Each structure stands twice: as C-alpha cells, then as structure tokens.
Amino acid sequence: MLTKELLSYILDIGEQMLVSGAEVNRVEDSISRICKAYDAKRVDVFTITSSIVVSIQLKSGNTLTQTRRILKYSTDFDKLDRLNNLSYYICAHTPEAEYIRNEMEKVGTTRIYGPVVQYLVYGMIAGSFTIFYGGDLNDVAVSAAIGMILKLAITFIQRVDKNVFFVNILCSFVVGMLGFLLVRIGIGHSFDKIAIGNIMLLIPGLALTNSIRDIISGDTIAGLLRLSEAILVALSISFGFGLVSVFVGGMLK
Amino acid sequence: MIHTYQIITAFMGSLGFSILFNIKGRKIGYAAFGGMLAWVIYLLGGLWLSGEMMQYFISSIIVTFYSEICARIEKTPATTFLTAAIIPLVPGRALYYTMSYAINGRFGDFAEYGSHTVSIAVAIAAGIMVASSLSRVFFAVRSYEFRHHSM
Numbered sequence: 001m002l003t004k005e006l007l008s009y010i011l012d013i014g015e016q017m018l019v020s021g022a023e024v025n026r027v028e029d030s031i032s033r034i035c036k037a038y039d040a041k042r043v044d045v046f047t048i049t050s051s052i053v054v055s056i057q058l059k060s061g062n063t064l065t066q067t068r069r070i071l072k073y074s075t076d077f078d079k080l081d082r083l084n085n086l087s088y089y090i091c092a093h094t095p096e097a098e099y100i101r102n103e104m105e106k107v108g109t110t111r112i113y114g115p116v117v118q119y120l121v122y123g124m125i126a127g128s129f130t131i132f133y134g135g136d137l138n139d140v141a142v143s144a145a146i147g148m149i150l151k152l153a154i155t156f157i158q159r160v161d162k163n164v165f166f167v168n169i170l171c172s173f174v175v176g177m178l179g180f181l182l183v184r185i186g187i188g189h190s191f192d193k194i195a196i197g198n199i200m201l202l203i204p205g206l207a208l209t210n211s212i213r214d215i216i217s218g219d220t221i222a223g224l225l226r227l228s229e230a231i232l233v234a235l236s237i238s239f240g241f242g243l244v245s246v247f248v249g250g251m252l253k
Numbered sequence: 254m255i256h257t258y259q260i261i262t263a264f265m266g267s268l269g270f271s272i273l274f275n276i277k278g279r280k281i282g283y284a285a286f287g288g289m290l291a292w293v294i295y296l297l298g299g300l301w302l303s304g305e306m307m308q309y310f311i312s313s314i315i316v317t318f319y320s321e322i323c324a325r326i327e328k329t330p331a332t333t334f335l336t337a338a339i340i341p342l343v344p345g346r347a348l349y350y351t352m353s354y355a356i357n358g359r360f361g362d363f364a365e366y367g368s369h370t371v372s373i374a375v376a377i378a379a380g381i382m383v384a385s386s387l388s389r390v391f392f393a394v395r396s397y398e399f400r401h402h403s404m
Binding site: 021022023026075076077078079080081084085110112113117118121122124125128129131132133134192195196199200203205206208209210212213215216234237238241242245 | 255268272280335336339341343346351355356357381382386
C-alpha cells in the first residue's frame with residue numbers, strides 16, 4: 001500500500017540516482033516502476049536536472065504528489081549501482097517502508113576512495129594527459145603537481161561557494177597562474193601541454209555524455225539543460241584563463 | 254612511439270576518472286580498458302578514414318557499444334562505463350587553443366579552431382546517439398525473443 005512515507009522514500013531513491021549521475025530516463029523509469037509495483041493506478045513522473053515531481057493516483061481514488069529540488073550533484077557510480085539494484089529488488093518484492101529506509105541508510109554510507117588516493121589520481125590524470133598531448137618529462141612533473149594543487153583548490157573554493165561556474169573560473173585561474181609561473185621559472189617547458197592536462201580534469205565530460213543520452217531517450221528539456229550547463233562550464237574555464245592573461249599581460253601560448 | 258604513449262596514457266586517464274567517479278571493483282578495469290579502446294580505434298581509424306571527424310565518430314560508436322555490452326555483463330547502467338571511456342576523445346586540446354586564440358585576439362585562428370572543437374564534439378555526440386539508438390533496438394529485439402521463447 002502506497003503511503004506518503006513510502007512515496008517519500010521512493011523519491012529519495014530517485015533523487016539520489018539523479019545526484020549520483022543517472023540519466024533522467026532511468027530516474028523516471030525507476031520511480032514509476034516502483035510505484036506501479038505498489039499498485040498505483042496511475043503514475044506521472046517529471047524529472048529535469050534540478051527537480052523531480054511525482055504524482056500518483058491510488059486505487060482508492062486519492063492522489064499523492066511530492067516534489068524534490070536537486071541543488072547539488074556528485075558523481076558516484078557505485079552508489080548508482082546500489083540504488084539501481086535496490087530499485088529492482090523493490091519492484092520484485094515490494095518490501096515495507098521500514099526496509100527501504102534501512103537500505104537507503106546503508107546506501108548513504110557507501111565508501112568513496114580516500115583523500116590520498118583522490119589527490120594522487122588528480123595528479124595522475126593531469127600528468128597522463130600532458131603526455132597524451134605530447135608534453136615532455138618536466139611538463140609531466142609540473143602538470144601532476146598542479147593537478148594535486150587543483151584538487152586542493154577545488155576543496156577550498158567549494159567551501160566558500162558551491163556554484164559550478166564560480167568554482168571553475170577560480171580553478172582554471174589557479175591552474176593558469178601556477179602553470180605560467182612554473183614555466184617562467186623554467187621548470188616546465190610548454191605551458192599549453194600543462195594547461196591542457198589540467199583542463200581535462202575540469203571539462204564537464206559527464207554532463208556532455210548524459211545530455212546526449214537524455215536527448216536520445218526523448219527527455220529533450222533535461223538534455224538541453226545539461227548541454228547548456230556543459231557549455232557554460234567550458235566557457236567559465238576559458239574565462240579563468242582569460243583572467244590569467246590579464247594578470248600576466250597577454251600572450252598565453 | 255607517441256602513439257604507444259598515447260594508448261598507455263589514455264588507459265591511465267580513464268582509470269583515473271573511474272576512480273574519481275567512484276567506480277568499484279572489476280568495473281574499473283572495464284572502464285579503463287574502454288578508454289584505451291577509444292584511442293586505439295581512433296588511431297586505427299586514421300589509417301583508412303579521411304578526416305578527423307570520421308575517426309571521432311567511429312571511435313565513439315564503438316566505445317558506446319562496448320559500454321552497453323559491459324553494462325549488460327555487469328548489470329549496471331551503461332553511463333558508468335561510457336563516461337570514463339569517452340574521456341580520451343574529449344577535445345581538450347582543441348578547446349584550449351580555441352580559448353587561447355580568443356584571449357590573444359587572433360580571431361581568424363579562433364574561428365577555425367572553434368569550429369574544429371564544435372565539430373569534434375558533434376561527431377562524438379552523433380556517435381553516441383547512433384550507437385545508443387542501435388543498441389536500444391538490438392536489446393529490445395533480444396528481450397522480445399527471449400520472452401517468446403520462455404513462454
């Protein structure tokens with residue numbers, strides 16, 4: 001039997017899926033399948049990148065509507081995998097609300113890789129792409145170091161303000177300034193290779209792939225929203241670098 | 254030689270992103286291999302395709318199919334693999350030069366590189382679109398057959 005409490009847990013599942021990086025279609029599909037499994041007469045789900053609205057008609061004739069506003073995204077495919085399995089389980093077994101609450105608590109405490117690993121990975125990615133685009137060993141060392149500092153910068157800047165554009169402008173500014181200084185001192189050789197390695201860390205790859213997948217599944221609005229967000233992020237990265245060139249007096253090669 | 258380095262670093266780049274996206278266990282291997290596959294196909298494509306856009310297009314088609322297949326094996330959303338594997342194809346360099354020409358006021362080069370960046374992005378998007386649509390049809394047909402056999 002669908003109660004307000006149960007619907008709220010179902011929305012929690014949908015919300016967390018969207019936040020962890022699911023496509024809109026998957027979120028809508030999961031929510032409506034679960035509601036149908038609990039014998040809803042009719043389910044209407046509408047999801048865009050920043051909001052979920054669910055309205056269900058019960059067999060008794062009553063209607064339940066709840067919405068969620070999504071403000072923050074944090075990609076976590078392990079969480080998404082667990083939520084996906086949980087939603088299949090719920091469809092097959094229609095457990096009590098209590099069970100879903102406990103499971104959601106478990107999902108909420110999934111482990112992510114520790115900070116040391118995260119810093120090393122930032123360095124590794126930046127270094128890898130510097131080699132990928134033809135940098136030499138000095139460039140790789142500089143790029144990997146800047147990658148780790150970038151992670152530090154992201155952590156700090158996000159404490160001040162979580163706005164994606166703000167974070168990206170400041171981060172690319174940090175990358176640009178450090179890269180410029182280290183090349184000027186003579187440790188790094190080519191500024192462009194170092195910058196590109198670090199830009200790969202900032203580029204909104206997930207937003208781009210998901211926006212295309214949303215558009216194919218017919219969720220054009222959500223897809224276009226994500227696409228415009230990806231373009232704006234790319235623009236704010238360039239603004240950050242533009243800011244650097246103002247400081248150092250033009251000519252970033 | 255640069256190609257060998259590129260293939261290795263494409264693997265490492267995708268591996269890194271798999272960790273940042275919190276992919277766990279065996280799936281990391283699939284995702285990182287996908288990134289390497291993307292670049293290998295891109296390079297191989299260069300041998301007989303004319304035009305960089307076709308290379309990006311074909312490569313993203315194959316990587317999308319690869320992700321859809323991995324998703325079925327591992328019973329997890331295809332986005333997991335696709336997002337990490339597509340990374341080496343993302344036009345970071347083109348984007349950088351576009352931006353750098355804009356900053357330096359070289360608008361001729363800016364227009365050239367800008368359209369280059371956009372066309373790569375479009376080629377990748379088109380590749381993902383084509384492959385996703387095809388695999389939808391393919392897996393729909395298969396599950397339809399499956400249902401009819403099991404009945």
